[in-house]
Amino acid sequence: MSVWLVCLLSRPLRRLESLSYSLILGGALGNAFDRAVRGQVIDYLDFHLRGWHWPAFNIADMAIVGGVIALVLQSLVSAEQPTGAKESR
Template structure:
């Protein structure tokens, strides 16, 4: 195999992690579509004493921060972050599996919410956790993936810090 072909093979070694992103996007969009078809805005279905399904429209970022900001701002931010993640995965073919999976989760979640912003002008949130009268801000599958990806990155940093 030529040196350029070998380099090319290494360069795309992390591409298989993008399946995680694709799964997140598909699961996120399917669940949001089910919510849109089944619930009117603000409808709530009690599932357990601490968990409801609800249909909310989030025009802000995570947990409705920056609500009212232009959807184009968030879409642009997603494009920049997504390009950064793809460049990282391409330029670092031997990225640790935990880091690659984390980045793929973040990418899938970011793109899942960006699809909503482009198609609807807002993000569909529907998972509502609560206890003792306090509600965690509603969220969705994309938000779960972003949070899991960030937590795994922190775990990786903590793990590597312990090794040094």
């Protein structure tokens, strides 16, 4: 998957799309590094509030989720633009 993301990043992309793929790639490589070096991914952000427990996560997980959210936003913005809107007048 990481090789595919690197191939995507080698093409000309919009700024938000490039950021999205970069965040996903960075998070995936961060988690892979943890698995290779430590044998496990360490989730160190663990929140509790009034009996509610949020799932534990780490910075790499936040990068992946942020990249996916940005990618979805980019696709929604692109879908709203008419086809001819990209042409300059």
